[in-house]
Amino acid sequence: MTRTIFDTEELDSIRDLARKFAQERVAPGYQKRENDGQMDMALVREMGELGLIAPELPEEFGGMGADFLYSGVIIEEIARADFTFAYVSLLASLNGQILNAFAKPEVARDWLPGLVSGEHMLAIALTEPKGGSDAANLGLRMERDGDHYVINGEKTSISANQCAKGVVTFARTGRPEDGARGVSAVLVPLDLPGITTSKFSNMGQNQIGHGSIWFDNVRVPAEYLLGDEGKGFVQVMQGFDFSRSLIGLQCLGTARQSLDETWAYIGERRAFGKPLAAFQGVTHQLADFDTKVEAARLMSMNALWLKDRGLPHTAEAAMTKWWPPLLAYEAIHACLLIHGHAGYAQDLPFQQRLRDVLGLQIGDGTAHIMKNIIALERAGKDAVRA
Incomplete structure (x- = not known):
């Protein structure tokens, strides 16, 4: 994983923990869980025991009181292993923020510890x-x-x-x-x-x-x-800026895993007596997507960095919701094609990743709605709604 200006020693530590859990415990069952159509709640509880669910929540509820960036790097690593299992992070952080901010104290005490521990989902x-x-x-x-x-x-x-x-x-x-x-x-x-x-x-x-x-x-x-x-809609919808930033990293984590696997593949696969990596028609395509994924990742992390500092980030969050899902789909599609028929077959996970990331071009706000939000933030409500 490329280091960024946002990385710290503490952030690296939580990323390493999330990566180990994701690759050793989550990745092996990705396609089986999808085929079964069942969430593995025992695995969710394992994730909670490691402190990898909603770490930004206060310690009184079992969280770490950590920066919002922590949830960003966690969802990115989980999505590298299993895009859909990363919903555990997404839903817990979104709903956790809502309950922490707006629930009655006794309700928050009843529900949030179980959410953080992985005992239940919302x-x-x-x-x-x-x-x-x-x-x-x-x-x-x-x-x-x-x-x-x-x-x-x-x-x-x-x-x-x-x-x-x-x-x-x-x-x-x-x-x-x-x-x-x-x-x-x-x-x-x-x-x-x-x-x-x-x-x-x-x-x-x-x-x-x-x-x-x-x-x-x-x-x-x-x-x-x-x-x-x-006033629930007006109050609670503010939390969606957080979840939109997480969605960006969820999609990009899956795209990054696909790119890493494909870079390795073209170094080994040979055609016409050469590795595929010797053909610019292959490498330039991957280089293009690699560049865009890194740029989108920085944009998504920047939105979380702004939230951590209490700074406006509505437009930035909307950007991370419309572009990364589209970019991830296009990048995974390219990786699938480079793998040829093996990529098209169900033995490799590209076809599953492609179907999974497509859903977030629809859910949680379409690209058109996100662009409307950006326009409102940049041009102002009076101008856009004139």
Whole structure:
């Protein structure tokens, strides 16, 4: 791994630990877990025991109170071994930040230690069948009834909806015309009566799984509300800048592994009496992608560095969400082709990586939405929305 200006001795140490765990424990079962379509919770617990889940959370919840960059290097290393297993890091850091910032103290104490230790996972439910990229246009209703909220409606395309213990859910508590200002967030335990789930048959990421969640008069204790009523969307969505930066490194970790394997391959594979590395048509293509992956990696780490210092990073995070998923797909595709039919076969992991990274050109905000965010930050809301 190329060193960067962000690296420190402490960061190197956590990267070495994550790499050892990823290569020795995670990598061997990558395609089997994907074919089985099951998250290995015992492996998740191993990851938690090593302190590799949400290290940025406070020590009182089992975290290390570390910089956000720590989670960046962890997800990068895990994704080198198994792109989809890296969702453990992504979902824990995103939901951990939400609960740490907005949950009632007693709720945070009940849920965060288990998240950090790997005893359970949390999902996040924002997308709806009719909403898609129009994230604030929610139809799921949540109404106060005494000391409970009652939820009715459907969420869809939810990651980890069948292996999670609870789900951070966005629901409308105000009028439809209130838009984002009428949306609240609440933590919903998935074992409550009235909840049913389904799992999609996707072309990738089946280990974490995606599906729908239906809420039929689900009663959630009012103390599980996250943030202020009617302000959950505005408050909680700020945490997505963090997860977008992690997604960038998740995709780039998988791309880097593919490039490293392919550089080694072209030094060994011979054609016309020479190694493939002697042909510029091969090496220049890899050099091009290697350059872009390193540039995108610096950009992604810079977004986390800015967050660590409390500096604005919304545009930078949006950049890391739209470009690295596309770049990773293109780089892995090139690596697959260079390996010829062996790359196309299921014996090598390129085909699985290609299917897995493609999903993040869709989920968690499309490239078009990310570019809209960048435009808002750079040109200003008044100019863009004129």
